[in-house]
Amino acid sequence: MSRRAVVLLSGGLDSATALAIAVEQGYRPCALTLRYGQRHEREVDAARRLAEAMSVTRHVVAAVDLRAFGGSALTDDLEVPKGERGPADSEDIPVTYVPARNTIFLSMALAWAEVLRAPDIFIGVNAVDYSGYPDCRPEFLDAFERLAALATRAGVEGSRPFRIHAPLIDLTKAEIIRRGLALGVDYGMTRSCYDPDASGAACGECDSCRLRLAGFAAAGARDPAPYRVRQRRR
Numbered sequence: 001m002s003r004r005a006v007v008l009l010s011g012g013l014d015s016a017t018a019l020a021i022a023v024e025q026g027y028r029p030c031a032l033t034l035r036y037g038q039r040h041e042r043e044v045d046a047a048r049r050l051a052e053a054m055s056v057t058r059h060v061v062a063a064v065d066l067r068a069f070g071g072s073a074l075t076d077d078l079e080v081p082k083g084e085r086g087p088a089d090s091e092d093i094p095v096t097y098v099p100a101r102n103t104i105f106l107s108m109a110l111a112w113a114e115v116l117r118a119p120d121i122f123i124g125v126n127a128v129d130y131s132g133y134p135d136c137r138p139e140f141l142d143a144f145e146r147l148a149a150l151a152t153r154a155g156v157e158g159s160r161p162f163r164i165h166a167p168l169i170d171l172t173k174a175e176i177i178r179r180g181l182a183l184g185v186d187y188g189m190t191r192s193c194y195d196p197d198a199s200g201a202a203c204g205e206c207d208s209c210r211l212r213l214a215g216f217a218a219a220g221a222r223d224p225a226p227y228r229v230r231q232r233r234r
Helices: 013-024 042-053 101-116 138-151 153-157 173-182 207-219
Strands: 004-008 028-035 058-063 120-122 163-165
Touching: 004 013, 004 101, 013 028, 013 042, 013 120, 013 173, 028 042, 028 101, 042 058, 101 120, 101 138, 138 153, 138 163, 173 207
Parallel strands: 004 028, 004 120, 028 058, 120 163
Antiparallel strands: none
């Protein structure tokens, strides 16, 4: 019998692939999308479309206003870096990092998972082709699993412990895309851009767009998402 799992679904490429993998592994996914004060609603709209298309058991869109704190180009009035030399080329943590975002997201997922008695949580973080965010690393996920064991009824009562699944953690972006295409993910429905225009077309120049486009090029596939200016394959 399939088990329920909570899947964090942002509406982006990685989370859509993680959702497809959860389904492939026999889970009945309950998708959680966070409206956290990000610059635009496009990714939330994308998450709704993906949840419907991929037949999740239940989709919850919850709000937590990280714009009240700011501190990131995604939640504050700061410029999103663009161009050939961007966060992906630097060893510094970029200004697009949202302080404690994945800690907050996983905490919300953990709360819902505890209510559902669903000990499995999926998150689409990646530590290979990524922007260097500290909350995308395996060490962070291991630490959060330990926290979940200490801070929940399931941990105290000794029932099945919570497990954080990060099936993309050690894959390149090209490997993620190939995996998703093999599972039938419609990447035209996903949105990854940090700074899309009013129509929802991606800028093609921010760090997220550059990583995504390079991944599709390396995978030998064309990105079906809309761009203001279609980028040449790298």
